[in-house]
Amino acid sequence: MSVKMTVVGSIAYDTLETPKGKREKALGGSAVYFSTVASYFTKVGLIGVAGKDFAPEHKDFLIKHGIDLSGFELSESGNTFNWVGSYGEDFGDATTHSTCLNVFESFNPKLPEAYENTEYLFLANIHPALQLQMIDKTKNPKLIALDTMNLWINTTNDLLKQAIKKVDILFINQQEALMLSGEKKFANAVEKLLEMGPNRIVIKLGELGAMTATKNSRFFVPAFPCPDITDPTGAGDSFAGGFMGSLARHGNLTESGFRTSMLYGSAMGSITVENFSIESYYNLTNEKIETRFNELKKMVTID
Amino acid sequence: MSVKMTVVGSIAYDTLETPKGKREKALGGSAVYFSTVASYFTKVGLIGVAGKDFAPEHKDFLIKHGIDLSGFELSESGNTFNWVGSYGEDFGDATTHSTCLNVFESFNPKLPEAYENTEYLFLANIHPALQLQMIDKTKNPKLIALDTMNLWINTTNDLLKQAIKKVDILFINQQEALMLSGEKKFANAVEKLLEMGPNRIVIKLGELGAMTATKNSRFFVPAFPCPDITDPTGAGDSFAGGFMGSLARHGNLTESGFRTSMLYGSAMGSITVENFSIESYYNLTNEKIETRFNELKKMVTID
Numbered sequence: 001m002s003v004k005m006t007v008v009g010s011i012a013y014d015t016l017e018t019p020k021g022k023r024e025k026a027l028g029g030s031a032v033y034f035s036t037v038a039s040y041f042t043k044v045g046l047i048g049v050a051g052k053d054f055a056p057e058h059k060d061f062l063i064k065h066g067i068d069l070s071g072f073e074l075s076e077s078g079n080t081f082n083w084v085g086s087y088g089e090d091f092g093d094a095t096t097h098s099t100c101l102n103v104f105e106s107f108n109p110k111l112p113e114a115y116e117n118t119e120y121l122f123l124a125n126i127h128p129a130l131q132l133q134m135i136d137k138t139k140n141p142k143l144i145a146l147d148t149m150n151l152w153i154n155t156t157n158d159l160l161k162q163a164i165k166k167v168d169i170l171f172i173n174q175q176e177a178l179m180l181s182g183e184k185k186f187a188n189a190v191e192k193l194l195e196m197g198p199n200r201i202v203i204k205l206g207e208l209g210a211m212t213a214t215k216n217s218r219f220f221v222p223a224f225p226c227p228d229i230t231d232p233t234g235a236g237d238s239f240a241g242g243f244m245g246s247l248a249r250h251g252n253l254t255e256s257g258f259r260t261s262m263l264y265g266s267a268m269g270s271i272t273v274e275n276f277s278i279e280s281y282y283n284l285t286n287e288k289i290e291t292r293f294n295e296l297k298k299m300v301t302i303d
Numbered sequence: 304m305s306v307k308m309t310v311v312g313s314i315a316y317d318t319l320e321t322p323k324g325k326r327e328k329a330l331g332g333s334a335v336y337f338s339t340v341a342s343y344f345t346k347v348g349l350i351g352v353a354g355k356d357f358a359p360e361h362k363d364f365l366i367k368h369g370i371d372l373s374g375f376e377l378s379e380s381g382n383t384f385n386w387v388g389s390y391g392e393d394f395g396d397a398t399t400h401s402t403c404l405n406v407f408e409s410f411n412p413k414l415p416e417a418y419e420n421t422e423y424l425f426l427a428n429i430h431p432a433l434q435l436q437m438i439d440k441t442k443n444p445k446l447i448a449l450d451t452m453n454l455w456i457n458t459t460n461d462l463l464k465q466a467i468k469k470v471d472i473l474f475i476n477q478q479e480a481l482m483l484s485g486e487k488k489f490a491n492a493v494e495k496l497l498e499m500g501p502n503r504i505v506i507k508l509g510e511l512g513a514m515t516a517t518k519n520s521r522f523f524v525p526a527f528p529c530p531d532i533t534d535p536t537g538a539g540d541s542f543a544g545g546f547m548g549s550l551a552r553h554g555n556l557t558e559s560g561f562r563t564s565m566l567y568g569s570a571m572g573s574i575t576v577e578n579f580s581i582e583s584y585y586n587l588t589n590e591k592i593e594t595r596f597n598e599l600k601k602m603v604t605i606d
Contacts, residue, residue, distance in 0.1 A: 088487075089487050089488075090487030090488050091488060092487075184391075184392050184393030184395075185392075185393050185394060185510065185532075186510040186511065187510060187526075187528045187529065187530070187532075188530075190528070191528075191530070205511065207488065207489040207490060208489065208508065208511065208514070208523075209523065211511070211525070217601070217602060218525050218528060218602045219525075219602060219603065220511075220512065220523040220524075220525050220602075220603070221523075222514070222521050222522075222523050223490075225490045225493070225494075225521060226490065227490070227491075227494070229488075229490075256605055256606050259605040260605060263605075297605070298520070299520060299521045299522060299523075300522070300523070300603060300605065301605070302559055302562045302563060302566075302600070302603065302604070303559050
């Protein structure tokens with residue numbers, strides 16, 4: 001069965017503590033968050049690798065969400081990527097206690113035949129060389145988006161820039177935008193990133209929300225005010241999953257379509273952080289998504 | 304002649320350097336920026352004190368803008384408040400080299416009779432005891448807004464909270480919002496500030512723009528992407544002048560009216576920073592204001 005959207009990224013077990021509690025080996029990883037969220041909008045295929053400790057119920061969770069797993073690899077050579085971290089009272093940047101790449105270290109993503117004609121491709125935050133491979137393997141998708149992080153900006157800058165040159169949308173946070181552009185002023189950073197290839201950037205602003213910019217437009221979407229934040233892990237990948245999922249569903253690639261999708265991104269990010277790991281998606285209804293979307297839409301409408 | 308809006312704040316001479324150049328004793332101060340901007344929208348009266356070095360052409364500038372100067376005091380006892388500072392390449396926070404309060408040190412604002420029935424009162428960033436005095440002297444204005452800064456949060460916290468309790472709108476920046484609320488999370492800070500008295504807060508987000516929040520709503524307005532930023536001094540007071548000026552002009556105190564006014568605030572902030580001091584207002588046309596407003600409106604409209 002062919003998929004409309006493909007994500008390539010990490011599958012992880014997260015052991016973490018927040019002011020609201022803790023979890024051991026909770027399901028996480030960029031590809032997991034993204035595909036889970038996107039599954040509420042479109043048919044999505046997941047390319048990623050898990051290890052021999054990967055629990056059958058976690059695979060069942062993905063299957064139950066209708067996620068295509070032709071690209072899901074279960075490696076017997078080791079355990080699943082494991083991140084151990086904690087968040088302080090401000091739920092700001094996490095403190096990493098350990099990162100064991102395990103089977104993710106030798107991750108060599110393959111594109112299943114069913115994904116070759118994917119219309120939407122999301123390259124989650126992985127090594128830019130792998131992102132480039134996936135771009136080359138897909139046949140002319142409508143839209144490619146790429147996420148990255150400070151590690152790749154610092155260690156594989158040239159490769160990253162090659163990859164960014166070939167994508168339509170760059171996802172990045174505010175600090176990384178300054179770092180990657182070499183600019184000190186935010187407005188200049190935005191201009192510079194748009195000169196690197198993508199015709200749109202989506203800048204994640206943490207607690208404030210997110211912004212999308214093209215050469216001629218800027219649009220902000222606020223973060224939904226969540227009094228009940230429980231675990232910020234996966235907020236960015238969930239934003240991307242809602243944003244890309246909404247685009248794939250309505251197919252409206254005009255400025256108005258992108259703005260609507262920014263609201264869905266913010267809605268899904270806020271739903272993810274209300275619970276640990278992917279627990280918000282155990283019983284999520286479309287009604288809740290639409291309610292959250294409409295609340296956010298009210299927050300950006302003038303009249 | 305009665306005034307619709309009153310501002311009380313500083314009149315200053317700024318000696319400053321930015322990457323775009325320098326100015327000696329350029330006209331500045333919160334009350335000057337605010338009243339100059341607001342004069343494009345409504346009849347505004349200025350309460351402030353200048354010193355014996357205050358140039359006649361600067362008084363002429365204010366008169367030419369139709370600003371009521373019944374509250375303007377020219378003190379022969381010393382020079383005008385003088386700030387010396389500089390901005391780095393990122394045009395971020397200024398480095399202060401010296402602050403000479405001069406006649407501003409003993410500033411004791413008086414409310415002229417013509418201002419007693421002012422409908423809109425803006426208490427720019429001055430000592431909270433003086434802000435409280437002005438609140439007590441005005442007769443039931445429609446709307447009082449108050450701006451403050453870290454200095455008063457740290458040194459006169461109790462008085463500041465008394466003043467804040469009596470106003471409708473609090474202007475504050477992101478860092479000060481955390482400081483004043485004692486919260487580490489932005490969303491919590493917003494809730495806490497709203498419990499202190501004001502039913503609306505306007506949070507200045509620097510290069511990103513600004514947000515306004517009530518108990519049930521949030522609205523963001525982006526900063527206009529200015530490639531030609533010259534001098535960031537006065538951006539916040541100009542934002543406030545555009546915001547309050549627009550409110551006074553249209554008189555629509557519904558959420559929709561406040562959102563429209565946020566756009567005018569952002570428009571005027573962006574116009575101020577295009578030139579040094581108040582130089583943008585030498586030849587500003589209403590047409591330019593409306594064009595900037597409409598460009599910003601496009602940036603926040605989905606369909």
